[in-house]
Amino acid sequence: MSDYDDFECRTTSKSKGKQKAASSAAAKQRDGGKAEPDMLEVDEEDDDVVEVNTLARDTAVVRRAFNAKPQCKNGNKRDLLMATGLESIVHPRRPQKGHVRKSAHDAKLAAENARLKDEVERLKGHLEDLKGKFNELLHTRQTEAEASMREMVKNHEEKANEKELRLMLKTEIQQSQQVADISRNPAGSALRAGAFLKGDDAKHLNVVTLYEALTRVLIPDVKFCPEREGKGCIFTCIYTWKDGLNPTTVKERSLNFTLRQCKEPSAENPGQLVDCVHYFPLSLEMESTEFVGRLGFLSKPFSFPKTQLSLFVRTLHDNLNHSQDDDD
Template sequence: MTREAVEEEKRSLEQEVAKWKEAANQEKQRRAELEQLEKELRFELNAEIERSKSLAAKGPSRDGPGSTTKGKFRGPGKEPTSMEGRVIRFYEDLTNLLVPKHYMEKSPHEGLPDEWCFSCVYTHAETSNALNFSLRLFSEPAPDGSDDLIDQVKYTPYELDKETDEFREKLGFFNTPFTFERSQLHVFLRSLGETVQNAAADQDNASENQGGEELVYPE
C-alpha cells in the first residue's frame, strides 16, 4: 500500500470518527432539550393541578353566595417559567377568564370531529365576582346539506343554585344553557363581562342598602 493510500485511508477514518462525534453531541443535546421540556411540562401540569385544587377549595365566599366570590383568583403565587405558561397567564389577565380543566370526548355522531369541553371561571376585574360555567366546542353539519361543518359552542352555567334569585335574574340568558357559533366567541365574552358586572353591581348595591337600614323601634 502506497503512502498516499495510507494517508487517504487515515483521512477517511478521521472523517468517520468526526461524524460519529458530531452525531453523539447532537444526541446529547437532543436529550438535554427533551429533559428540559419534560421539566417545563411537569411544572405546568403541577401548577394547573394546584390551580384546580385552589378553585375547588375556594368554595362560596363570606361576602357573597355561590360562585360569586370576592377577590380575583390568580392561582398559585409562582409565576410560570416557560414561554407557553407566560402566554397563558397573559391571556388570563387580558380576558379575566380562567380555564382550570379541559378534556376531550368523542362526538356522539359518527364521522364528526372530537368535542372539547372547557371548565371556565370568569372573574370580573372591577367587581371581583366570579361565574362558573363550561364551554363545549363541537361541530355539526351545515343546514344546507353540504359537506361543510359549522363550529359551535355550548355554554352551560353551573352552581347557580347557590346564587340569589336576584342575581340569577340579572344574568338574563346567561342563567340557562345556550349554543352559538364559535365565530361569535368575542361577542360572547364581551356580553358576559357586561352582564356579570351589572348583575354583581346590583347585588352589591342591594347588600349595601340592606346593611344601611336603621332599626325602627316601636313607640
C-alpha cells in the same frame, strides 16, 4: 124392534100425550074452573101441533116408501131413511167430542207458537242492542288503555330524563365546588402553572397569564369526549369580573360554566360542518335569586358558532357588570 117401528111408537106416544093434555084442560073447564089464558102455554101447544103434524106427515112418507119398496137389496132400513132424507130426524147425529177437543188444542198451539215467535223477535232485538253496547264499551276501554299506556311511557321517560339530569347536575356541582375551592386559594397564574404547565416553560406561562388578563376566563379543567364527527373538548371555565377603577372596594363576581366544543352541520349549508360551542352554566343554585335573574339568557344553556367567542366574553362582562351595578 126395527128403526121404523121405534120411530112410529115415539110419534104415536107423543101424539097421545098431547091429546091427554088437551083432555085435561077441557075437563077443568067442565068442572067450572076458570082457567086464565096463558100466552106461553098457547104458543107451546101451537108448536106441538105443528110438530105433530110434521111428524105425522113424515111418518106417512116413510110408510108409503116401505109399502112401495118392501125389501131393499141389503135389507137395511137405514139406507131407506138416508135415501128419503129422514135419517137425521130418526137418528140425529151428535157432535163428536174428539173433533172439538182437537180443534181447541190446535188453536191453543197456534196461539203459543205466535207468542213464542214474538218472544224470539224481541230477544233478537235485545241481543243486537247488547252487541252494540258491548262494542262501544270495548272501544272506550281500548282507548282509555292506550291513553293510560302512553301516559305511563311518558312519565317513565320523564323520570328517566330527570334522573339523568339530576346525575349530571350533581356531577357538575361537585366539579364546580372543587374548582371554586381551588380558585379561592392560589392566584390564577399559579393555578394555571400547576394545572397545565408541568415544566418551567416561562414563555408558555406568560402567554396564559396574558390571555387571563385579557379575557378574565380561567380554565382549570379540560376533558376530551368522542363526538360523532370526531373528538370534542369540554372546558370547565370560571369567569371573574373585577372593577378596574376600584378593585379593592368593589366586590368581585364570578360565574362557573362549561364550554363544549364540537362540529355540527351548518344552518345555512347542512352538508358543511362548522365548529360550535355549547354553553352550560354551573352552580347557579349557590347564587342568589336576584343574581341569577340578572344574568338573563346566561342562566340557561345555549349554543353559538366558535367565531363568536369574543362576543360571548363581551356578553359575560356586560351582564356581570350590570348585576354588580344593581347590587350597588
